[in-house]
Amino acid sequence: MPTPSPSPAAALSLGGAGFAFTLAGAFFMMAGAAAPTLFYPVLQQQIGFSPAMISAIFAIYAAALLAALLVVGSVSDHIGRRPALSLGFAGLALAVLLFWQADSVGGLLTARAVQGAATGLLMPALTAFAAELEPRDRPGTAAVWTAVPPLCGLAAGAMLSGLAMKYARHPGADVFGGLALLYLLGAPLCWLLPETSPRLEGLRRALRPRVGLPAPARATFWRSAPAVFAGWAIGGLYLSLGTGIVSQVFGIRDPVAEAGVVLLLAGTGALSTFVSRRVHQRQVMLTGTATLAIGTLVSLLGMQTGGITLYLLGLGLSGVGFGTCFYGTIRSLAPLASAETRGEMFAALYTLSYLAFGLPTIIAGLIAPQAGLLATATGYGLIVALAAAVAWGWRRFATQD
Numbered sequence: 394m395p396t397p398s399p400s401p402a403a404a405l406s407l408g409g410a411g412f413a414f415t416l417a418g419a420f421f422m423m424a425g426a427a428a429p430t431l432f433y434p435v436l437q438q439q440i441g442f443s444p445a446m447i448s449a450i451f452a453i454y455a456a457a458l459l460a461a462l463l464v465v466g467s468v469s470d471h472i473g474r475r476p477a478l479s480l481g482f483a484g485l486a487l488a489v490l491l492f493w494q495a496d497s498v499g500g501l502l503t504a505r506a507v508q509g510a511a512t513g514l515l516m517p518a519l520t521a522f523a524a525e526l527e528p529r530d531r532p533g534t535a536a537v538w539t540a541v542p543p544l545c546g547l548a549a550g551a552m553l554s555g556l557a558m559k560y561a562r563h564p565g566a567d568v569f570g571g572l573a574l575l576y577l578l579g580a581p582l583c584w585l586l587p588e589t590s591p592r593l594e595g596l597r598r599a600l601r602p603r604v605g606l607p608a609p610a611r612a613t614f615w616r617s618a619p620a621v622f623a624g625w626a627i628g629g630l631y632l633s634l635g636t637g638i639v640s641q642v643f644g645i646r647d648p649v650a651e652a653g654v655v656l657l658l659a660g661t662g663a664l665s666t667f668v669s670r671r672v673h674q675r676q677v678m679l680t681g682t683a684t685l686a687i688g689t690l691v692s693l694l695g696m697q698t699g700g701i702t703l704y705l706l707g708l709g710l711s712g713v714g715f716g717t718c719f720y721g722t723i724r725s726l727a728p729l730a731s732a733e734t735r736g737e738m739f740a741a742l743y744t745l746s747y748l749a750f751g752l753p754t755i756i757a758g759l760i761a762p763q764a765g766l767l768a769t770a771t772g773y774g775l776i777v778a779l780a781a782a783v784a785w786g787w788r789r790f791a792t793q794d
Contacts, residue, residue, distance in 0.1 A: 414579075419539070422543070448755060455754070551654075607737075616788065619783050623780040681718040
């Protein structure tokens with residue numbers, strides 16, 4: 394006998410649970426991405442590697458994530474959302490366990506590569522799943538909540554690591570053991586949720602490295618690209634160099650204070666995204682790009698003058714720009730893709746995001762040992778401010794939105 398379909402009430406309940414699951418999944422995925430940042434200085438002393446190697450460890454995460462997005466970013470359109478989520482969470486559990494047990498540079502590189510690959514599979518599947526399980530009586534909810542939990546996860550992951558480094562007897566076990574447990578719970582739990590993907594044919598062809606965009610979304614995607622680049626590039630700056638800026642430029646050597654950099658950037662981004670949920674997306678993008686440009690310049694001024702208050706003010710403004718630029722882009726793109734192309738479209742968006750997140754950081758990591766941290770961060774920040782200004786102008790004078 395065929396399995397009876399769930400009643401409308403049961404389907405609605407499962408859909409609500411699935412939507413909440415995607416939000417929690419995005420939160421813990423990004424918490425795991427930020428958690429290792431605070432451990433790098435200690436691992437550098439224990440294992441013995443150069444400051445440039447920290448950039449390499451960061452870079453391999455971004456490179457593996459990009460490779461996964463290009464190869465398996467749209468796989469959930471073909472095999473279903475649930476199998477992709479289950480594989481992604483299992484991969485994240487393996488990654489954090491490898492990081493926890495790593496006692497060599499090779500071990501750290503392997504752990505971050507596995508984490509990047511798992512995130513590249515998981516991220517577009519989670520975003521597509523959230524869009525498909527969005528509450529019908531609250532259209533636009535998915536765009537808001539797709540942007541907010543990852544930012545909150547970045548903030549929480551960094552702060553959790555900072556607190557553990559300062560107060561816990563076994564910080565690695567507390568942070569990475571706890572994350573592994575959550576990921577291992579997520580892998581089977583997703584199978585209890587309704588499947589939403591139509592499961593297209595052509596999986597083998599989809600595994601060829603490529604970036605695809607549905608025709609209705611292309612113009613909006615490229616119009617938003619400068620803002621996405623600027624926002625994620627500033628995130629890369631502070632996640633890779635932020636702890637060094639706090640300790641070397643301002644002379645503050647405290648893991649909680651160093652984690653506060655990520656908390657302020659991501660926290661203001663999440664808050665501003667939630668506040669702007671009722672504002673028209675064009676105004677969201679204009680405000681976000683302008684705030685990002687101004688905030689970056691203010692933070693650079695704080696670095697140059699040694700003014701920590703000015704630096705933190707600029708950091709908070711940059712976070713507002715980061716969050717609203719990404720939220721405005723998701724909000725613009727989400728209605729333009731069908732269920733058959735949604736995973737592929739979000740894979741393209743995250744490919745652009747992580748190119749901006751990783752590539753400038755790799756370059757900065759190569760330059761910093763010769764030019765110095767302050768000069769490198771200043772040059773990086775000026776490029777971001779310029780990109781944000783260009784994004785503002787492009788959006789301001791666009792003929793359509």
